[in-house]
Amino acid sequence: MSVQKSAAPGKTHPDATRRSERSRRAIYDAALTLVGEVGYPKTTIEAIAARAGVGKQTIYRWWSSKADVLLEAFLDLGEQAAQAAGQESHAIPDTGDLAADLKAVLRATVDELRDPKFEAPSRALAAEGVVNEELGRVFVTKLLEPSLQLYVDRLRSAQEAGDIRPDVDPRIALELFVSPLAQRWLQHTAPFSYDYTDTLVDYALYGLAPR
Amino acid sequence: MSVQKSAAPGKTHPDATRRSERSRRAIYDAALTLVGEVGYPKTTIEAIAARAGVGKQTIYRWWSSKADVLLEAFLDLGEQAAQAAGQESHAIPDTGDLAADLKAVLRATVDELRDPKFEAPSRALAAEGVVNEELGRVFVTKLLEPSLQLYVDRLRSAQEAGDIRPDVDPRIALELFVSPLAQRWLQHTAPFSYDYTDTLVDYALYGLAPR
Amino acid sequence: MSVQKSAAPGKTHPDATRRSERSRRAIYDAALTLVGEVGYPKTTIEAIAARAGVGKQTIYRWWSSKADVLLEAFLDLGEQAAQAAGQESHAIPDTGDLAADLKAVLRATVDELRDPKFEAPSRALAAEGVVNEELGRVFVTKLLEPSLQLYVDRLRSAQEAGDIRPDVDPRIALELFVSPLAQRWLQHTAPFSYDYTDTLVDYALYGLAPR
Amino acid sequence: MSVQKSAAPGKTHPDATRRSERSRRAIYDAALTLVGEVGYPKTTIEAIAARAGVGKQTIYRWWSSKADVLLEAFLDLGEQAAQAAGQESHAIPDTGDLAADLKAVLRATVDELRDPKFEAPSRALAAEGVVNEELGRVFVTKLLEPSLQLYVDRLRSAQEAGDIRPDVDPRIALELFVSPLAQRWLQHTAPFSYDYTDTLVDYALYGLAPR
DNA sequence: ACGTAAGCGAGACGGTACGTCGTGTCTTCGG
DNA sequence: CCGAAGACACGACGTACCGTCTCGCTTACGT
Numbered sequence: 001m002s003v004q005k006s007a008a009p010g011k012t013h014p015d016a017t018r019r020s021e022r023s024r025r026a027i028y029d030a031a032l033t034l035v036g037e038v039g040y041p042k043t044t045i046e047a048i049a050a051r052a053g054v055g056k057q058t059i060y061r062w063w064s065s066k067a068d069v070l071l072e073a074f075l076d077l078g079e080q081a082a083q084a085a086g087q088e089s090h091a092i093p094d095t096g097d098l099a100a101d102l103k104a105v106l107r108a109t110v111d112e113l114r115d116p117k118f119e120a121p122s123r124a125l126a127a128e129g130v131v132n133e134e135l136g137r138v139f140v141t142k143l144l145e146p147s148l149q150l151y152v153d154r155l156r157s158a159q160e161a162g163d164i165r166p167d168v169d170p171r172i173a174l175e176l177f178v179s180p181l182a183q184r185w186l187q188h189t190a191p192f193s194y195d196y197t198d199t200l201v202d203y204a205l206y207g208l209a210p211r
Numbered sequence: 212m213s214v215q216k217s218a219a220p221g222k223t224h225p226d227a228t229r230r231s232e233r234s235r236r237a238i239y240d241a242a243l244t245l246v247g248e249v250g251y252p253k254t255t256i257e258a259i260a261a262r263a264g265v266g267k268q269t270i271y272r273w274w275s276s277k278a279d280v281l282l283e284a285f286l287d288l289g290e291q292a293a294q295a296a297g298q299e300s301h302a303i304p305d306t307g308d309l310a311a312d313l314k315a316v317l318r319a320t321v322d323e324l325r326d327p328k329f330e331a332p333s334r335a336l337a338a339e340g341v342v343n344e345e346l347g348r349v350f351v352t353k354l355l356e357p358s359l360q361l362y363v364d365r366l367r368s369a370q371e372a373g374d375i376r377p378d379v380d381p382r383i384a385l386e387l388f389v390s391p392l393a394q395r396w397l398q399h400t401a402p403f404s405y406d407y408t409d410t411l412v413d414y415a416l417y418g419l420a421p422r
Numbered sequence: 423m424s425v426q427k428s429a430a431p432g433k434t435h436p437d438a439t440r441r442s443e444r445s446r447r448a449i450y451d452a453a454l455t456l457v458g459e460v461g462y463p464k465t466t467i468e469a470i471a472a473r474a475g476v477g478k479q480t481i482y483r484w485w486s487s488k489a490d491v492l493l494e495a496f497l498d499l500g501e502q503a504a505q506a507a508g509q510e511s512h513a514i515p516d517t518g519d520l521a522a523d524l525k526a527v528l529r530a531t532v533d534e535l536r537d538p539k540f541e542a543p544s545r546a547l548a549a550e551g552v553v554n555e556e557l558g559r560v561f562v563t564k565l566l567e568p569s570l571q572l573y574v575d576r577l578r579s580a581q582e583a584g585d586i587r588p589d590v591d592p593r594i595a596l597e598l599f600v601s602p603l604a605q606r607w608l609q610h611t612a613p614f615s616y617d618y619t620d621t622l623v624d625y626a627l628y629g630l631a632p633r
Numbered sequence: 634m635s636v637q638k639s640a641a642p643g644k645t646h647p648d649a650t651r652r653s654e655r656s657r658r659a660i661y662d663a664a665l666t667l668v669g670e671v672g673y674p675k676t677t678i679e680a681i682a683a684r685a686g687v688g689k690q691t692i693y694r695w696w697s698s699k700a701d702v703l704l705e706a707f708l709d710l711g712e713q714a715a716q717a718a719g720q721e722s723h724a725i726p727d728t729g730d731l732a733a734d735l736k737a738v739l740r741a742t743v744d745e746l747r748d749p750k751f752e753a754p755s756r757a758l759a760a761e762g763v764v765n766e767e768l769g770r771v772f773v774t775k776l777l778e779p780s781l782q783l784y785v786d787r788l789r790s791a792q793e794a795g796d797i798r799p800d801v802d803p804r805i806a807l808e809l810f811v812s813p814l815a816q817r818w819l820q821h822t823a824p825f826s827y828d829y830t831d832t833l834v835d836y837a838l839y840g841l842a843p844r
Numbered sequence: 845a846c847g848t849a850a851g852c853g854a855g856a857c858g859g860t861a862c863g864t865c866g867t868g869t870c871t872t873c874g875g
Numbered sequence: 876c877c878g879a880a881g882a883c884a885c886g887a888c889g890t891a892c893c894g895t896c897t898c899g900c901t902t903a904c905g906t
Contacts (some may be wrong), residue, residue: 018876037353044867056867056871061877061878066886129399130337130397131342144400162420164421165421166309168414172391173419175395175411176387176391182394183393183394196383201875203415203418204418205419207418210374226855229857230856234856268859436829436851440850442851445852457659461764465894466892468892476854478854480732482894532855539802548820552756552820555821586841590841591832594832594833595836601815605815606808608763609759626809626841629836630793631796631798651871652882653882677861678859687883690864690865691883694882
């Protein structure tokens with residue numbers, strides 16, 4: 001996968017120093033636009049090349065598949081957004097009130113998942129990752145886990161403050177409220193709302209059984 | 212979508228009474244087999260037709276897409292499995308020990324998700340459902356929700372027994388342990404084990420905060 | 423070929439006495455109309471059946487091919503025209519002036535060949551006959567030769583009158599003026615006119631060499 | 634039609650300078666071979682492509698129809714034969730004896746029409762030309778008329794020599810012996826022989842009426 | 845008069861070929 | 876010497892007809 005940093009053992013990339021930055025950007029833009037317009041399955045490499053004003057070979061030279069192009073385009077989009085947002089931290093706030101902090105972050109996540117600009121490509125990537133293990137691995141590693149790690153950090157801090165039982169595994173704990181939201185979004189099993197995410201946090205923190 | 216009960220407003224199906232049961236079965240078998248053998252993306256309608264000994268048109272006559280064929284084939288597989296299992300109830304056991312009951316069911320689910328016979332087609336359908344809302348809707352309605360309803364029933368019973376707080380919404384509550392498992396399976400975010408599902412049940416029932 | 427009267431040695435026709443005259447007529451009409459409208463190659467048996475309000479099998483029951491249907495339809499058209507024209511003889515007039523008689527008949531032929539009602543089907547049949555020897559044989563036997571025989575008769579009469587050399591073979595002689603006209607019509611090698619057919623008769627009767 | 638020289642007003646051909654000569658030749662060969670083997674109607678574009686080891690698209694890129702492919706293949710065959718024959722003139726011999734010269738050429742024509750190598754494709758093209766005016770036009774222009782022009786030349790020479798009446802139109806005169814032969818061949822109206830063509834020349838030159 | 849067997853309209857079926865589109869490779873040519 | 880342009884072999888698409896095969900349903904015999 002092109003995303004890897006280390007040199008692939010097989011055929012290596014051409015000289016990256018001579019690469020046209022112009023083309024790279026145009027391809028990212030075209031790919032994201034097309035996925036938004038016609039959906040992932042109808043987005044073709046030929047169309048991306050045509051829209052980007054680029055030869056097909058220029059795409060095949062640097063990426064191995066449509067999914068690969070889109071994945072890098074999406075990563076790039078994220079980086080750009082991050083830079084645009086300046087140094088605004090992605091860390092989860094730590095006001096001392098764990099429930100409130102988690103609810104706030106999940107509400108922000110709800111908003112983000114509803115942003116149509118991100119929806120089409122991220123949904124496409126998630127779907128491809130379900131079926132294509134290689135891409136899925138990269139998707140999780142590069143995009144998903146870094147986000148989840150923020151929850152791990154906040155939960156550890158809560159453990160130190162005594163708000164979470166010390167024997168709880170934060171990496172599993174975060175799934176109690178993150179995964180339900182993810183599933184509702186991915187599989188349209190049910191709509192989501194602020195109320196819903198708030199409830200998730202309450203249930204997760206205090207459990208279902210009577211205290 | 213062929214799965215719909217109501218007559219479609221657009222072009223209607225041909226006379227279903229004259230339909231060849233033989234062909235229908237052969238197509239289901241071929242579709243499931245091929246998805247298992249070469250994966251969903253490389254499964255083509257031409258190959259299904261050839262393998263089933265059927266004209267392509269016979270597929271296009273009754274289904275609107277590859278995804279539609281596979282969905283029905285999978286539904287049919289489920290029905291057959293259900294019938295084969297006779298009246299053996301799918302209900303979640305109710306021994307009075309809620310945690311034990313849930314852990315047992317989730318362990319069984321883990322086993323099922325690992326069964327390669329079911330994995331390829333269900334993964335394919337789930338992925339398609341992520342990106343194709345119409346199919347996703349049917350997938351959820353016909354396959355997912357009926358299974359989830361069983362948890363709702365068991366949780367309600369637990370509420371009556373006083374094992375779950377009465378103000379808890381069972382439909383949301385079940386997501387605390389089902390969705391994390393689903394996400395690990397779908398997105399390969401992390402491997403799953405009996406330990407993991409046991410932990411999920413414990414966290415969900417008793418919460419993360421100190422009691 | 424269905425046109426044959428004698429029972430074919432192989433599979434025999436179904437009971438002809440129960441045949442639906444209504445369907446037969448409707449099929450002839452539909453076939454001729456369609457050939458006129460969309461041309462022979464785009465005329466399909468399915469379309470003929472649909473247009474005639476007839477099941478496909480009713481066509482396959484009585485005819486062996488599209489060409490066969492059209493041939494019979496055209497023969498029937500000719501018979502109908504003949505009957506409509508009453509007993510008006512098709513014989514070539516014999517006024518005693520051979521050249522004038524031939525010119526008159528050829529002028530009538532020119533008119534007929536230009537009648538669009540006849541053009542499409544007869545052109546289609548002629549073309550099919552070029553490539554399909556079996557049909558070509560029937561076409562020539564049933565349609566072409568009977569017409570040519572009329573010229574043979576007239577030329578023989580002229581031989582008796584001393585207007586044609588007695589050693590001339592009339593069957594060959596008629597081709598001197600009939601075939602050129604046929605070729606111009608069939609192959610669009612050149613347009614035809616009354617002048618042209620008059621010239622043909624003159625050349626044929628008196629030769630090219632100085633007298 | 635691809636044969637046209639002028640740029641078509643509609644969609645234009647792709648860049649002809651990059652065209653694969655190899656493919657072109659292989660397609661010609663495959664087309665002619667297949668027409669010879671299975672006949673024109675059973676010759677499919679798919680089969681031509683497969684036999685030629687070529688993608689279907691490469692055929693559709695350069696030709697508009699099966700007939701068009703075959704026409705060019707046949708024209709090419711003629712050109713190759715012409716080149717192979719070197720500068721050997723195609724002109725009709727002029728020994729001074731017009732009748733003998735014509736008889737000789739017609740006898741050669743009879744032989745050529747019987748050559749199975751030429752028969753299948755030329756018959757197929759002629760048939761197609763009967764029904765498809767556009768192709769017919771090209772067929773006549775490129776193949777038929779150039780041959781007929783040779784007769785025009787010889788007849789004019791005969792006129793200068795006084796062997797043909799000066800008021801005779803050579804373009805019409807040649808049809809007296811060429812068209813009958815053509816019709817017998819095309820429509821199987823009757824078999825042909827050297828005797829027959831000899832007779833045609835005699836009748837045509839000296840007429841049917843007593844001298 | 846009444847089955848019963850045929851022709852009939854209808855149309856689903858297994859196939860073949862169509863003409864188009866996209867893939868990934870390869871070659872040509874211009875900046 | 877990279878990159879745009881695009882021709883190429885390949886293969887799947889979804890459609891159109893082919894010719895065969897049931898389906899009921901008349902319709903007309905032959906007992």
